[in-house]
Amino acid sequence: MPPQNLDAIFAALADPTRRAILTRLASGEAGVNELTEPFEMSQPAISKHLKVLERAGLVERAIDKQRRPARLKAKPMAAAVNWLEEFREFWSSSFDQLDDLLTTLKQTELKEPGNE
Amino acid sequence: MPPQNLDAIFAALADPTRRAILTRLASGEAGVNELTEPFEMSQPAISKHLKVLERAGLVERAIDKQRRPARLKAKPMAAAVNWLEEFREFWSSSFDQLDDLLTTLKQTELKEPGNE
DNA sequence: TCGGAATATAACCATCTAGTTATGCAAGTA
DNA sequence: TACTTGCATAACTAGATGGTTATATTCCGA
Known part of the structure; x- marks a missing residue:
């Protein structure tokens, strides 16, 4: 617990x-x-x-x-599965937001020195 | 991998x-x-x-x-989920083995109806 | 060009980890 | 009783981990 x-x-x-x-x-x-x-x-x-x-x-x-x-005693293992599942849900639920963010980040990443 | x-x-x-x-x-x-x-x-x-x-x-x-x-980067996390899921499947599939009978009985004190 | 912001790196320390060998101990067996 | 089996425990070691403070690096902005 x-x-x-x-x-x-x-x-x-x-x-x-x-x-x-x-x-x-x-x-x-x-x-x-x-x-x-x-x-x-x-x-x-x-x-x-x-x-x-x-x-x-x-x-x-x-x-x-x-x-x-x-x-x-596999029950406690469920706690691990649970955390991962919840995490995955959480992560997935912000997928749209994250997707935009990823694009943004990628642009930032590729941004060359000397431009805006 | x-x-x-x-x-x-x-x-x-x-x-x-x-x-x-x-x-x-x-x-x-x-x-x-x-x-x-x-x-x-x-x-x-x-x-x-x-x-x-x-x-x-x-x-x-x-x-x-x-x-x-x-x-x-959540993809690698899937590896962990995967292991746990596979393990759970494996474990569940051996539920009817003698060795686990005691454990099974212990854990199923609430649900009696014989499901197979 | 200088200072400050954001972060990384170094050096250090205490504690944990994963293994070893040697030994102890309880329970079955001859 | 003495031996054996199955396992635990102790004592030790090397290396990893998780934190610290101090310092270096890099980039921005005035």
């Missing part, structure tokens, strides 16, 4: 390893070792990434014997 | 100041001073943020006398 969350969510999504983990989790829960395998990276590194995803609320951990399987 | 871009885009979106700048730019181009004013932050700090947005391809700079007005 707080915009601080957006910070964490976007930051979490900014890393390719973490996006890959999310994609992997989209097809089902997975333990840490399982998640580590596809990457050329140590297990603690993956544990850290999982912690980042947890803090962002994108992932939940369960307890299954010694395993701590991670599972997707 | 390269996924590296996604890194930069999401990272750019992870900062509230930068999101605010983008929102501001959605309603029209703006110079650095103008962008600096609403924040309790120095002008160089804003210049840095603009550079991050530029590297992510979300912003373009023009030249107008001494000004370097920034303007939105």
